[in-house]
Amino acid sequence: MGALDPLPAGVPGSGTLQAGLPGTEATEFTIRGVTLGVELPLVALALPVVLVALVALTVHVRGAGGDWSRRRRLGLLASRVLLATLLVAAAAGPYTVTARETPGDPRVRLLADESDSMAVTDANVDALAAAIEAEGVPVSRSVVGSGTTSRLGDAVVANTEPGAELLVVSDGQVTGGRSLGEAAEVAAGAGATVHAVRLSTTRTERYVTLAGPAKTSAGVGNSFLVRVGGTDLGSENATVTVTADGTPVFTEQISGAGAAEFTYTFDEVGTHEVVARVDSDDVHDGNDVVRRSVRVVPKPRVLYVARNEYPLEGLLDRLYNVTSRPEVPDDLDPYQAVVLQDLPADEAGNVTALQRAVIDGTGLVAVGGRSAYDNGGYANSSLGSMLPVSVGEGGGRTTRMVLLVDVSGSSEGGMETQKRVALDVLEQLGDGNEVGLVGFNWQAHLVNNIVPLGSNREQLRSKVRRLRSGGGTDLGVGLQGAADLLDGPGTVIVISDGQAQDVTTRAVARRLNQQGVEVVTVGVGRRVNEELLSDVAAATGGQYLRADETDRLRLLFGGESRTFAAGKLTVVDRNQFITAGVEPESDPGLANEVSVKAGAEFLVATGEGDPALAQWRYGLGRVVSVTAYGVDGSLDGLLERPDSLLLSKSVNWVVGDPERDARGVVSAPDARVGEQVTVRYVGRERPEGPPRFRQVAPETYEATLVPEEPGFRDVLGTTVAVNYPREYEGYGQSDALAGLVRTTGGQEFRAGEAAAIAETVRQSASRTREVRREWGWLLLAAALLLFLLEVAARRLSRYRRRTASTATAADD
Numbered sequence: 064m065g066a067l068d069p070l071p072a073g074v075p076g077s078g079t080l081q082a083g084l085p086g087t088e089a090t091e092f093t094i095r096g097v098t099l100g101v102e103l104p105l106v107a108l109a110l111p112v113v114l115v116a117l118v119a120l121t122v123h124v125r126g127a128g129g130d131w132s133r134r135r136r137l138g139l140l141a142s143r144v145l146l147a148t149l150l151v152a153a154a155a156g157p158y159t160v161t162a163r164e165t166p167g168d169p170r171v172r173l174l175a176d177e178s179d180s181m182a183v184t185d186a187n188v189d190a191l192a193a194a195i196e197a198e199g200v201p202v203s204r205s206v207v208g209s210g211t212t213s214r215l216g217d218a219v220v221a222n223t224e225p226g227a228e229l230l231v232v233s234d235g236q237v238t239g240g241r242s243l244g245e246a247a248e249v250a251a252g253a254g255a256t257v258h259a260v261r262l263s264t265t266r267t268e269r270y271v272t273l274a275g276p277a278k279t280s281a282g283v284g285n286s287f288l289v290r291v292g293g294t295d296l297g298s299e300n301a302t303v304t305v306t307a308d309g310t311p312v313f314t315e316q317i318s319g320a321g322a323a324e325f326t327y328t329f330d331e332v333g334t335h336e337v338v339a340r341v342d343s344d345d346v347h348d349g350n351d352v353v354r355r356s357v358r359v360v361p362k363p364r365v366l367y368v369a370r371n372e373y374p375l376e377g378l379l380d381r382l383y384n385v386t387s388r389p390e391v392p393d394d395l396d397p398y399q400a401v402v403l404q405d406l407p408a409d410e411a412g413n414v415t416a417l418q419r420a421v422i423d424g425t426g427l428v429a430v431g432g433r434s435a436y437d438n439g440g441y442a443n444s445s446l447g448s449m450l451p452v453s454v455g456e457g458g459g460r461t462t463r464m465v466l467l468v469d470v471s472g473s474s475e476g477g478m479e480t481q482k483r484v485a486l487d488v489l490e491q492l493g494d495g496n497e498v499g500l501v502g503f504n505w506q507a508h509l510v511n512n513i514v515p516l517g518s519n520r521e522q523l524r525s526k527v528r529r530l531r532s533g534g535g536t537d538l539g540v541g542l543q544g545a546a547d548l549l550d551g552p553g554t555v556i557v558i559s560d561g562q563a564q565d566v567t568t569r570a571v572a573r574r575l576n577q578q579g580v581e582v583v584t585v586g587v588g589r590r591v592n593e594e595l596l597s598d599v600a601a602a603t604g605g606q607y608l609r610a611d612e613t614d615r616l617r618l619l620f621g622g623e624s625r626t627f628a629a630g631k632l633t634v635v636d637r638n639q640f641i642t643a644g645v646e647p648e649s650d651p652g653l654a655n656e657v658s659v660k661a662g663a664e665f666l667v668a669t670g671e672g673d674p675a676l677a678q679w680r681y682g683l684g685r686v687v688s689v690t691a692y693g694v695d696g697s698l699d700g701l702l703e704r705p706d707s708l709l710l711s712k713s714v715n716w717v718v719g720d721p722e723r724d725a726r727g728v729v730s731a732p733d734a735r736v737g738e739q740v741t742v743r744y745v746g747r748e749r750p751e752g753p754p755r756f757r758q759v760a761p762e763t764y765e766a767t768l769v770p771e772e773p774g775f776r777d778v779l780g781t782t783v784a785v786n787y788p789r790e791y792e793g794y795g796q797s798d799a800l801a802g803l804v805r806t807t808g809g810q811e812f813r814a815g816e817a818a819a820i821a822e823t824v825r826q827s828a829s830r831t832r833e834v835r836r837e838w839g840w841l842l843l844a845a846a847l848l849l850f851l852l853e854v855a856a857r858r859l860s861r862y863r864r865r866t867a868s869t870a871t872a873a874d875d
Contacts, residue, residue, distance in 0.1 A: 091160075102156030109154075113147040135860075142853045149846035153839040160835045169228075169828035170201045171820070174218050176233030178208035179790050182346050183294055184262040187814065188232050191260065194817030195230075200824050208233065211737060211788035216241030219257060219803070220249045227255040228824045229809075234262060235800030236793030243799040244570050247806040251567075256827060258809040258820065259800055264294040268794050269301060269343040270350035270787075277355075277732065280362045280721065281332050283382060289315070289339045290322040294794040302342045308335055317341075329359040334782040336775055350791035354775060354784040356733055360725075363718045364397055368412065369404040374702050375430065375710070382711055388412075395420040400718045405432030405696065408444035418445055422682030426717025430698070431690040436655035451663030451679035452688045455656060461495035462554050462620065463513060465545040468527070469559035469587075471504035471536035478532040484587050484610050485527045485558050491617040492516055499548050500526055505535035507544020536562060538599070539571040542582065552579030556616070557599070559584070561592030567806060568595065572602040581605045585613060606638050618668045632675055632691065632706065633668045641678065641687070641712045642666050649700020651675075655690040667691075667709065676709060678716070685717040728781040734770050736788045742766050742778050750779055 091100035101107075117140060173195075175188040192202045207218035215233050217240035222229055229250075237243060250257055275287035289303055296319040305313040307327060315323040329335055337355040345351075365383040367376055368391055379385050379402065386398070390412025395401065401417060408414070421427050429435070429450055441447035442454040468485050470478070492498065494517030500510040510526050511519075538559060545555045555575070561584070572582060582603040584596035587610045597607040608615055618635050632647035650670045659665045659677045667676035675691035689710070693699025700706055722729055726746050734740035744750050744764045756764035770776060770785040777783075804811055812820050 096162065098160040100158055100160070102158065104155060106151060106155040110148065110151045113151065114144060117143045117147065139853075142849065146846050146849050146853075149842045149849065153842035153846065155839075157838045157842065158835055159838065162834075169821075169825045170203065171195055171228055171230050171824055172222050173202050173204045173230045173232065174207045174215070174222065175204055176208040176213055176215060176231075177206055178213040178236075178238070179211055179347065180213070180234055180236050180794055181208075183264050183266040183268045183794055184234060184796075185265050185814065186232055186260070186262050191232065191814055191817060195821050198818050198821035200821040207231075208238075211238065211790040213238045213790065214240035215800075216243050216246035219243075219246040223250045223253045223255040225254040226828075227253075228827055229255060229257045230820065231257060231259045231800065231803075232262075233259070233800065234793070234795060235259075235797035235803075236790070237797075237799075238789045238793070242570075243797075243803045244567055247803045248567055248570060250803075250807045255807060256809045257803055257807040258823070259804050259811050261811050261813055262796050264795055266346055267293070267295045267297075267343075268345045268347060269293040269296065269341055270347075270792050270794075271303065271339050271341040271353050272792065273305070273337065273339040273353045273355050275337070275355060276357060278358045278360060278721070279329060280383075281330055281359050282328060282362065284326045284328045285357075286324060286326055287313075287337070288322055288324050289313070291317045291341055292320050292792075292794075293345070296320055303339060304342075305337065305339045307337050329357065332359050332361055334358050336782060336784070347791050349773065349787040352773070353786055354733070354773070356731070356775065356782045356784040358722075358731075358781070360721050363399045363714075363721045365714065365718075366391075366395065366398040366401045367404070368401065368406065370406060370410065370434075371696075373404055373697055375402075375404055375698055378702060378707060378710065379714065383714065391417045395425060398425060399721060400426035400428065400714055402428045402430065402714065403435075404430040405434050405439075405692075407434050407439035408441050408446045411446055414445045418449060421449055421684035421686065424683040424719075424723065426684055426714070426719065427681075427686045428713050428717055429686070429688050430692075431655040431657075431688070432692045433696050436657055436690060438655065449681045449686055450688045451660055451677040451686055452657035452674055452690060453660050455658060461493060461497075463497045463549060463551070464492075464554040464556060464620070465499045465501055465513065465548050466523075466527075467501050467503060467541050467545045467555050467557045467559075468510075468530060469504075469536065469538075469541070469557075470502040470508075470530050470532045478530070480610075481532075481558055481587055482527055482530060484585060484613065485530075486524055487613050488556060488558065488585065488616055489516075489520065489523055489527070491613055492620045494520075496620055498523060499545075501541065501545045501548060502530055503537070503541025503544060504533065505537045505540065507541050509544075509548065513548065537568075538595070539568040542568070542571045542575060542599070546575050546578060546580050549580060553581075554605070554620075555580060555582045557582060557584045557596070558587055559596065560588030560590060561586060561594075561596040562588070562590060567802075569598055569602060572599040576603040583608065583616070583619075585610060601638055604638075606636055618672055619665065630670045632670065632701075635665050635668050639664060639666055639678070640716050641676070641709060645705055645708045645712070647706045647709065649703070649706045651691040651693045651699040651701055653692050653694060655692075657688070657690050676713070678713070685719060687713040687717055689713065728779050731778055731781045731783045733784040733786065734768065735786050736770055736773055738769070738789070740768050740770070740783070742768060742781075742783070744779065754778070 090104040091098050173192055192204055195202050207215050213236060215235065215237050219229060220241060235243060269291055270293055272290045273287060276285050279285050289305060291301055291303060298319050300316045300318050303315050303317055303323065304311060312327050313325040317323060335357045337357055338352065340352045343351050362384040365379060365385050367379055367385050367387045370389055376387060391414060393413050393416050395416055403411060427449065437454045447454065466485060466488060468481060496516045497513050498516045499513035500523055502508045502510050511523055542555065575582060580603060582600055583605045584600045584607045586593055586596050586607065600607045615635050631650040634642045634645065634647065637643060654669045654673045654675060657674055659674050663677050663679035665674060665677050669675045669691050676689050678687045701710060727744065728742060729745050730743035732740055744756055745762055747762055749758060749764055750756050754766040754768055756766040759765050773785050773787055775782050776785055810823060
């Protein structure tokens with residue numbers, strides 16, 4: 064790792080590996096448990112020079128004659144050699160390090176989870192506590208979960224103090240309070256150690272969940288996903304049945320843990336009750352049924368404005384209540400969205416009325432073509448000012464960024480791949496970006512400060528090629544180091560396999576988001592933890608890319624010189640509602656010449672890398688620009704699935720809440736037993752309860768509910784679905800618990816390893832600390848003493864010679 068330098072002082076997680084001249088680091092060796100070392104071994108090079116000078120001095124003294132005898136000259140030489148050796152040794156900084164052990168008070172704080180999800184495990188807290196005490200280590204026991212409540216994170220924090228040894232007997236399925244990631248940060252910071260007992264599931268348990276829209280329009284097909292999860296399911300089939308308003312609409316056999324998707328269309332406006340049930344003989348029955356309330360509203364009213372006949376009108380007419388006009392009318396109050404297609408700015412109609420409507424919340428989709436954008440005079444028009452793109456070509460956005468490369472041991476086998484991808488990422492970025500380079504393993508290491516990329520691209524390439532791997536992996540520390548190097552808003556591009564402790568990583572990502580740092584993660588390696596890398600990116604508003612998708616960085620951060628060719632539409636940002644789950648297959652062939660404005664989101668690119676779809680907010684309204692079109696002037700393949708989803712989801716996104724102007728209960732989300740849910744009511748007067756409503760804004764009232772049992776509950780004529788407690792949706796030991804243990808330096812034990820637990824706690828209680836002693840002062844004292852003895856000896860010798868000389872003279 065010689066190419067890595069530590070980050071500047073004060074950077075959390077800064078590294079200790081340094082690059083420099085050989086020998087500038089301390090040199091150590093150990094003899095019988097004692098470490099001997101010198102801080103500056105290069106100082107020893109001065110000793111031969113000094114010795115040569117002393118020999119020369121002795122020869123000079125001999126050649127000068129005088130009363131210096133051979134014996135005296137040799138004595139002086141030996142004295143000065145010893146004196147020089149002591150001074151040089153003192154300057155080198157000699158020291159010793161010895162280990163000193165101090166006995167402690169070994170004891171275990173056992174945190175016992177007795178919540179309902181533990182019923183399917185082999186946990187036996189009483190037997191484990193008794194076995195540990197039989198080994199001579201006292202156990203204090205606390206119950207941290209019971210019934211449907213498990214606040215393990217809060218319990219860990221409450222029991223944290225310096226030197227504490229916590230033993231957790233839990234499945235780690237937290238249902239409230241602090242997360243285990245937050246608890247890990249607190250415990251590690253306080254010096255507490257958390258151990259855990261590995262549990263096995265011994266009983267079959269199934270639960271069912273149902274995902275789908277909470278609000279939809281009449282006559283529109285809706286996708287629902289029913290999923291079966293649990294423990295010890297094997298390959299046994301379970302029958303899942305779904306009903307809508309009491310009528311069966313879907314039945315499926317699901318093997319083990321799995322999911323099934325189905326589509327259902329509601330024809331009537333109002334609230335509908337959807338229930339999914341799994342047939343299962345298991346521990347808990349309440350989680351075999353899940354409920355969902357679906358609010359069906361009239362189709363949104365959409366104004367379609369075009370001078371010619373285009374197939375897009377037919378697509379919209381199947382999904383929405385569409386009114387067609389050749390230009391924008393004066394009154395837009397009846398419409399929730401406006402779709403313009405291929406209109407010149409000066410022929411669009413009342414653009415001023417449209418601008419006011421969009422500012423007040425009406426959605427807008429502007430579809431390009433031969434008469435729009437660069438061909439329609441949008442550049443300096445009021446219509447163009449509302450759109451997320453500006454007329455004319457332009458490169459990708461430029462920013463300050465840090466390239467963060469995983470150089471840990473987990474990447475060792477694929478380090479060449481890491482380098483290749485890092486070099487590829489550098490190739491995607493435009494010259495206008497400012498880029499720094501950081502490597503990370505269990506620490507963050509500065510490789511190159513942030514510099515203009517255009518004039519330093521080869522320098523950065525060279526440093527990437529010199530990276531070497533080794534050490535553990537802490538992505539959270541790497542992210543924090545990169546953010547500290549940015550020292551403000553910017554972008555971090557992570558190249559990693561994501562095989563890292565993930566408890567604190569997500570918390571760090573959330574902090575970076577608050578600092579205005581966007582993280583783009585690139586998954587590289589044979590085993591990629593895509594879940595962690597995706598979560599980190601999503602938490603900061605960035606995106607996750609696979610190693611073969613780095614061309615998208617060229618679209619986001621490339622300049623005009625960074626060419627792109629994909630052959631079909633490419634999703635640039637998957638994290639937005641419009642593009643989520645859509646993989647385009649068409650290439651319309653043409654696109655208006657536009658560039659994405661600062662603050663807008665570049666969602667889809669053409670096969671040539673130009674903007675095809677972008678979005679932003681204008682006032683309270685949402686606006687989408689569609690700038691790709693076919694050679695015939697229509698939208699070509701964009702009108703066919705799956706590409707047509709980009710159009711329908713664009714209109715859905717700009718419509719937003721189709722009931723934003725409604726009165727009465729406008730928000731009543733599904734709830735869980737024991738958890739608070741908020742119901743919102745809009746109207747001139749406070750509604751009569753129960754529940755009791757309070758005013759939170761003009762003509763807006765809210766009430767909170769804490770349901771006590773599952774089922775459907777009526778609130779002012781609106782149905783609220785109440786489902787089983789969250790406790791019954793988490794079984795088996797969670798990965799977050801293992802992360803908590805790793806972060807605090809603890810260990811995982813089996814239930815029968817009471818002796819090992821006791822011994823580990825005893826060793827931890829007996830603290831061993833390193834005692835370092837500097838010996839330079841002793842060598843300096845010895846040198847001073849030697850010098851004084853030499854001076855005294857010389858004076859005494861001179862005195863004796865003088866006395867002898869005087870006596871001889873007197874005799875004469």
